[in-house]
Amino acid sequence: MSELGFEGKGPLREAWELFLESSIGKAGLIILSIFALMAIFSFVPPMIDPMYHPMKGVDPEITTSQPPSLRHWLGTDFMGRDILSQLLAGARVAFLVGITAALMSIILGTFLGMLAGYFGGVVDTLLMRTADVIMVLPTLLVILVLASLFKGLSIWSIVIIIALFRWPGVSRVIRAQTLSLKNRPFVEAAKALGASHLRIMMRHLLPNLVPLAFLYMTFRVTAAIVIEAALAFLGFGDPTTVSWGMMLQWVWKTGHMFKAPYWLLPPGICISLITLSFYMIGRAMEQVLDPRLRKDWEG
Amino acid sequence: MNLKTFILKRSIQVVISFYVILSLLFFLLRLSPGDPYSKYIDSDMTQQEIELIKKQMGLDKHIFYQYLIYIRNLIKMDFGYSFHYGTHVWDVIKNKILNTILLFTTSVIVSALVGIFLGRIAAWRRNTSLDAGLTIASLVTHTIFLPWLGLLLIWIFGYKFELFPLSGIYTPEIWLDPECGFLRKALDVMHHMALPFLSLFLLHFGGYLLLMRNSMLGTLKEDYILTARAKGLREKDIINRHALPNAALPVVTSVGLSLAFSINGGALTETVFSWPGIGRELVMAVSHNDYPLAQAAFLLIAIVVLLANVLVDILYAFLDPRIRYE
Amino acid sequence: MRLLEVRDLALEYRTKKGPFLALEDIQFHVEKGEVLAFVGESGCGKTTLGMSILRLLPENAHILRGEILFEGRDILRLSQEELRRYRWKEVSMIFQAAMNSLNPVKRVGDQIKEAIQTHEPDISKGELKRRVEALFRLVNLPLSRIGDYPHQYSGGMRQRAVIAMALALRPKLIIADEATTALDVIVQDQILKETKLLQKEFGLSFIFISHDIALAFEVADRVAVMYGGRVVEMGSSHDLEDSPTHPYTMALLESYPTLTVERRRLRPIPGDPIKVTGGAKGCRFFMRCPEAEASCKEITPPWVEVGKGHMVSCLRR
Numbered sequence: 001m002s003e004l005g006f007e008g009k010g011p012l013r014e015a016w017e018l019f020l021e022s023s024i025g026k027a028g029l030i031i032l033s034i035f036a037l038m039a040i041f042s043f044v045p046p047m048i049d050p051m052y053h054p055m056k057g058v059d060p061e062i063t064t065s066q067p068p069s070l071r072h073w074l075g076t077d078f079m080g081r082d083i084l085s086q087l088l089a090g091a092r093v094a095f096l097v098g099i100t101a102a103l104m105s106i107i108l109g110t111f112l113g114m115l116a117g118y119f120g121g122v123v124d125t126l127l128m129r130t131a132d133v134i135m136v137l138p139t140l141l142v143i144l145v146l147a148s149l150f151k152g153l154s155i156w157s158i159v160i161i162i163a164l165f166r167w168p169g170v171s172r173v174i175r176a177q178t179l180s181l182k183n184r185p186f187v188e189a190a191k192a193l194g195a196s197h198l199r200i201m202m203r204h205l206l207p208n209l210v211p212l213a214f215l216y217m218t219f220r221v222t223a224a225i226v227i228e229a230a231l232a233f234l235g236f237g238d239p240t241t242v243s244w245g246m247m248l249q250w251v252w253k254t255g256h257m258f259k260a261p262y263w264l265l266p267p268g269i270c271i272s273l274i275t276l277s278f279y280m281i282g283r284a285m286e287q288v289l290d291p292r293l294r295k296d297w298e299g
Numbered sequence: 300m301n302l303k304t305f306i307l308k309r310s311i312q313v314v315i316s317f318y319v320i321l322s323l324l325f326f327l328l329r330l331s332p333g334d335p336y337s338k339y340i341d342s343d344m345t346q347q348e349i350e351l352i353k354k355q356m357g358l359d360k361h362i363f364y365q366y367l368i369y370i371r372n373l374i375k376m377d378f379g380y381s382f383h384y385g386t387h388v389w390d391v392i393k394n395k396i397l398n399t400i401l402l403f404t405t406s407v408i409v410s411a412l413v414g415i416f417l418g419r420i421a422a423w424r425r426n427t428s429l430d431a432g433l434t435i436a437s438l439v440t441h442t443i444f445l446p447w448l449g450l451l452l453i454w455i456f457g458y459k460f461e462l463f464p465l466s467g468i469y470t471p472e473i474w475l476d477p478e479c480g481f482l483r484k485a486l487d488v489m490h491h492m493a494l495p496f497l498s499l500f501l502l503h504f505g506g507y508l509l510l511m512r513n514s515m516l517g518t519l520k521e522d523y524i525l526t527a528r529a530k531g532l533r534e535k536d537i538i539n540r541h542a543l544p545n546a547a548l549p550v551v552t553s554v555g556l557s558l559a560f561s562i563n564g565g566a567l568t569e570t571v572f573s574w575p576g577i578g579r580e581l582v583m584a585v586s587h588n589d590y591p592l593a594q595a596a597f598l599l600i601a602i603v604v605l606l607a608n609v610l611v612d613i614l615y616a617f618l619d620p621r622i623r624y625e
Numbered sequence: 626m627r628l629l630e631v632r633d634l635a636l637e638y639r640t641k642k643g644p645f646l647a648l649e650d651i652q653f654h655v656e657k658g659e660v661l662a663f664v665g666e667s668g669c670g671k672t673t674l675g676m677s678i679l680r681l682l683p684e685n686a687h688i689l690r691g692e693i694l695f696e697g698r699d700i701l702r703l704s705q706e707e708l709r710r711y712r713w714k715e716v717s718m719i720f721q722a723a724m725n726s727l728n729p730v731k732r733v734g735d736q737i738k739e740a741i742q743t744h745e746p747d748i749s750k751g752e753l754k755r756r757v758e759a760l761f762r763l764v765n766l767p768l769s770r771i772g773d774y775p776h777q778y779s780g781g782m783r784q785r786a787v788i789a790m791a792l793a794l795r796p797k798l799i800i801a802d803e804a805t806t807a808l809d810v811i812v813q814d815q816i817l818k819e820t821k822l823l824q825k826e827f828g829l830s831f832i833f834i835s836h837d838i839a840l841a842f843e844v845a846d847r848v849a850v851m852y853g854g855r856v857v858e859m860g861s862s863h864d865l866e867d868s869p870t871h872p873y874t875m876a877l878l879e880s881y882p883t884l885t886v887e888r889r890r891l892r893p894i895p896g897d898p899i900k901v902t903g904g905a906k907g908c909r910f911f912m913r914c915p916e917a918e919a920s921c922k923e924i925t926p927p928w929v930e931v932g933k934g935h936m937v938s939c940l941r942r
């Protein structure tokens with residue numbers, strides 16, 4: 001167009017274009033949107049018929065697990081509940097758990113990492129040693145022990161515990177980044193102008209840390225989803241919600257795993273695929289954020 | 300800093316970490332709803348037994364005194380009484396430790412080695428269909444839901460084709476037969492271990508492969524690789540002698556960082572395959588509300604992970620002179 | 626026969642943004658025992674030129690035309706195996722990032738040994754050890770440090786180790802790419818003196834790459850000035866120092882404090898270094914040249930001999 005040119009794209013736009021160049025990233029997005037659709041459709045079946053309520057809806061004519069039919073596209077479980085409705089509801093739970101837990105752990109990790117990096121000294125040592133201890137703890141088993149102490153956990157307490165045990169990885173990265181930002185001219189300048197610590201952190205450091213935190217978020221989502229699913233699979237999930245892990249537990253514990261592939265396969269495929277999609281998106285984002293991983297010439 | 304002080308330093312850190320963990324457990328127990336000792340007491344116990352336990356744990360005394368008793372008991376390997384088994388916790392757990400270590404270490408080591416080996420190939424043949432195939436395979440196996448993978452393996456290889464046993468660690472007939480030699484028994488255990496090992500292996504090797512591939516690609520751009528090439532080294536030697544030892548370092552680090560993740564998987568696998576290890580014991584203890592057993596199993600697992608971490612660190616220091624000779 | 630002769634070399638990097646012509650019309654030779662310097666500002670293609678002599682170019686570099694004759698053999702036609710035997714044995718290189726050209730997880734001594742063993746596989750252990758020790762003595766490194774790892778060395782020591790490695794096989798030609806730029810002046814001076822002695826002693830030839838034209842005059846017999854992937858002026862150090870002819874050479878000389886003349890205020894060359902994308906015609910320095918006129922933009926300047934062996938490529942001369 002004109003001399004002024006429209007070349008100067010925003011950084012977000014540029015990142016997005018780089019992201020779309022990665023076939024892994026695109027594939028991840030596509031799979032993920034299918035799950036998003038599933039989560040949305042999970043609100044539909046009960047409106048048609050209470051029989052399709054994932055938890056309470058029992059087909060009165062069915063008393064054992066049934067293979068797929070027109071009435072129940074994916075068959076029913078041992079009580080005659082519709083597997084497809086459960087699968088759709090599971091998508092909702094997976095998103096809920098994955099995204100909230102990841103968001104919470106990222107926020108926690110970013111703030112603690114920033115504090116440690118910015119203040120250094122005792123704060124740093126204390127936070128990072130705590131992070132070291134938490135990092136060697138197997139989160140799933142910790143939650144198991146907590147479950148035994150507190151006699152069962154609701155979905156929200158599971159989410160909170162996951163977040164509490166998943167911040168150290170992020171905080172380390174954020175801390176390192178803060179350390180390198182801390183001595184940049186713009187921060188020094190703000191300090192010289194007498195900006196408060198809070199202001200420097202919120203106005204100058206945080207905006208530079210957010211993209212990195214975002215990258216970690218996708219990997220945290222996979223971790224949270226897997227932990228919740230594993231917990232439910234072991235029988236310690238929230239008994240009031242249907243999750244894919246819980247569906248697998250039902251197949252397994254009711255002895256249907258050798259005879260009901262229509263019931264065994266879908267939840268496992270869903271957990272694996274949603275993890276895969278977040279993981280692929282994470283890897284593609286890594287490539288956008290880390291220029292060293294970029295391919296800048298033809299191969 | 301030489302290797303000795305390095306190991307010493309790390310060992311002290313481990314002791315501190317472990318101390319923090321067990322103290323946290325103690326205080327969490329006091330914080331949890333209900334009487335703390337209710338977790339140590341079963342409804343079948345007689346009043347006498349209850350009094351005895353209360354006395355043993357010092358539950359009639361100040362909380363600080365209870366804490367000291369708790370520590371003393373742990374040092375004496377006295378983890379209390381398992382209600383589910385009706386015996387001392389240590390007696391339940393002690394012969395499960397080796398089973399866990401066997402499955403856990405073989406799967407971690409083999410998957411790291413295979414990941415490094417295949418990652419090297421993927422990087423070496425980058426942007427070929429082999430590379431694409433390895434990358435996709437790794438992505439898929441690395442994100443597959445582990446218990447489900449276990450169930451599939453049991454279903455296919457155990458049930459459909461009857462190639463491997465469905466569960467357990469050994470065939471009682473073989474082990475009870477006095478005629479059977481060591482080799483026969485070892486083969487029997489390996490036969491039982493094949494599927495649990497395979498599922499842990501599949502879950503892990505992909506992560507290491509992807510990491511190794513990226514690390515190798517990064518390393519190949521380093522200046523010392525150019526030097527090696529300029530020196531007239533064969534491509535094979537450049538990869539194996541110069542790139543590999545450097546590219547493998549981040550993989551070793553990540554083995555250490557992912558140990559906690561691996562032991563989660565270990566517990567799930569043990570449960571799915573009824574492998575008699577500490578992880579499965581922990582899961583069962585939690586479902587039976589057997590708190591003393593759960594606590595002991597957890598502490599043991601924590602020790603295993605902490606020690607494994609130190610071993611990985613020592614290995615790293617051994618591979619990277621920049622750590623060894625500070 | 627000349628030791629090295631490069632004829633009409635042109636090279637492009639293929640990037641996502643299109644091809645980039647990094648070297649064009651490169652023509653020069655190196656005699657036995659001679660030091661030839663290449664100078665020019667960052668990005669003019671000095672390293673690319675050095676790398677092409679060892680055929681160590683990155684994957685996206687494509688040689689478009691030209692010949693690189695080493696003792697009459699065209700390096701560009703060598704098979705992989707021949708190339709392997711040519712590297713380091715005939716021509717070795719001190720890389721620009723000498724600090725990073727040692728493998729961090731291998732002992733320095735072993736890295737030097739490896740170079741020798743690669744080309745002399747039958748050498749005995751004792752002989753190998755003796756050779757490495759001799760090299761350490763040659764570059765003034767204490768023998769006690771042979772078994773150390775690179776990170777235990779100081780920058781200057783690493784630089785010496787790299788030089789020792791380049792000398793390990795007594796190659797006929799050594800390409801030194803900014804070999805001393807990262808060092809402080811005193812160490813730099815010391816290393817240059819030592820290298821010079823070695824060069825005299827063994828009758829080595831050097832290609833000395835630097836952005837510092839004063840240093841080049843001091844070290845080299847002949848100097849070639851590069852701009853935007855082309856050599857614009859070439860001649861003996863004396864001729865170039867006394868009568869720089871190309872406007873770019875003059876600008877370079879002005880922008881550097883010389884060791885002989887009293888330190889002047891540095892005058893940067895106005896304008897930005899160029900990036901050439903195609904086989905553009907005209908003089909590359911056109912945009913920044915104080916003497917440029919319309920024809921400079923259209924006509925690629927031919928070589929003019931302004932003195933004995935003193936060539937310049939400028940329409941205005």
Ligand SMILES: Nc1ncnc2c1ncn2[C@@H]1O[C@H](COP(=O)(O)OP(=O)(O)OP(=O)(O)O)[C@@H](O)[C@H]1O
Pocket residue numbers: 297638639640645647666667668669670671672673674683685721836
């Ligand atoms: N692999 C590559 N792909 C694309 N362009 C490259 C590549 N390597 C170098 N270039 C470009 O080629 C030009 C010449 O690079 P070269 O490294 O030879 O410069 P130089 O003269 O050695 O500079 P310096 O003094 O900074 O070392 C530069 O403009 C550089 O950006």
Ligand SMILES: [Mg+2]
Pocket residue numbers: 671672673721802
């Ligand atoms: Mg250069």
